[in-house]
Amino acid sequence: MxxxxxxxxxxxxxxxxxxxxxxxxxxxxxxxxxxxxxxxxxxxxxxxxxxxxxxxxxxxxxxxxxxxxxxxxxxxxxxxxxxxxxxxxxxxxxxxxxxxxxxxxxxxxxxxxxxxxxxxxxxxxxxxNTNMFTYEIAPVFILMENVVLEKMRSMIGWKSGDSILAPGGSVSNLYAFLAARHHKFPQYKEKGLSSIPGQLVMFTSDQVNSY
Missing domain, CATH: 3.90.1150.170 (Aspartate Aminotransferase, domain 1)
Structure with missing residues (x-):
């Protein structure tokens, strides 16, 4: 070799x-x-x-x-x-x-x-071999993450806000669904499904990724 x-x-x-x-x-x-x-x-x-x-x-x-x-x-x-x-x-x-x-x-x-x-x-x-939980456990990487996410937000015209990194498209979609649910039903975080009146549904096209 x-x-x-x-x-x-x-x-x-x-x-x-x-x-x-x-x-x-x-x-x-x-x-x-x-x-x-x-x-x-x-x-x-x-x-x-x-x-x-x-x-x-x-x-x-x-x-x-x-x-x-x-x-x-x-x-x-x-x-x-x-x-x-x-x-x-x-x-x-x-x-x-x-x-x-x-x-x-x-x-x-x-x-x-x-x-x-x-x-x-x-x-x-x-x-x-660290985790991105808090500044105390990963000070350098936490600051790097904040800078990268701020730059990414500015690229799409956002001057403020918050962001999160995701490992792929499927998890990104899941995060989007969770954020939408929390925005519409913020009480879900503390009281669960019983606090939502009715059944939540999601509409997609026939071209949706089925994974």
């Missing part, structure tokens, strides 16, 4: 590859070096995949029928933990059999090209 540096993907040393999850951070405070080596090799695997995703000569997928894929993968759940070298190998296997949705020749629904800056942001937020 070629890496971005043109060399093969480095392997874990045996001293680290034979360790288990409880021999690195956060279980071992003296395991900074071992933790760094393991994560560095994981990043190498991911960078190799990024290179393949952007290589027009690479296939989008080596398709296998479900029965064949089951045989190619070891999906059983062991009772005992696996060593780090096996976890790293499993990462390679998972990506090898994955659809390269960021490939220039991939034209299926929903997915688009892999944006490297967004990928870096995903890695950063995963490492931060």
């Amino acid at each position: 070629a890496s971005l540096s043109g060399q093969g993907t480095p392997k874990l040393t045996s001293a680290v590859g034979n360790l288990y999850y409880d021999s690195i951070l956060p279980y071992r405070e003296d395991a900074n070096a071992q933790t760094r080596e393991f994560l560095a090799r994981v990043v190498d695997v991911l960078l190799d995949y990024v290179q393949k995703v952007n290589d027009r000569n690479e296939k989008i997928l080596d398709f296998k029928m479900p029965e064949e894929m089951q045989k190619a993968l070891d999906l059983h759940l062991p009772d005992e933990p696996l060593p780090l070298k096996q976890l790293l190998e499993d990462c390679k296997i998972a990506l090898k059999n994955q659809v390269k949705t960021g490939h220039p020749h991939f034209f299926n629904q929903l997915s688009c090209g892999l944006d490297i800056i967004s990928l870096a942001g995903e890695w950063l937020t995963a490492a931060a």
Whole structure:
């Protein structure tokens, strides 16, 4: 497997590859070096995949029928933990059999090209491992969110108001329904359905998304 540096993907040393999850951070405070080596090799695997995703000569997928894929993968759940070298190998296997949705020749629904800056942001937020509940738990991200939402409101001409980020269209539609219900029947929040006179209905066209 070629890496971005043109060399093969480095392997874990045996001293680290034979360790288990409880021999690195956060279980071992003296395991900074071992933790760094393991994560560095994981990043190498991911960078190799990024290179393949952007290589027009690479296939989008080596398709296998479900029965064949089951045989190619070891999906059983062991009772005992696996060593780090096996976890790293499993990462390679998972990506090898994955659809390269960021490939220039991939034209299926929903997915688009892999944006490297967004990928870096995903890695950063995963490492931060926080939640966007309050300023106290995520001060930087809360301020960033406010700035982004204010900019988005200004783009459609709103000078005031409030906003919320949603993970997709379906949840966005749900939020819209809930907001409309609350606007029409604010008492629902405290008293529930019994406070609404009659049955709420929703009218849609025959082209509505049925998911």
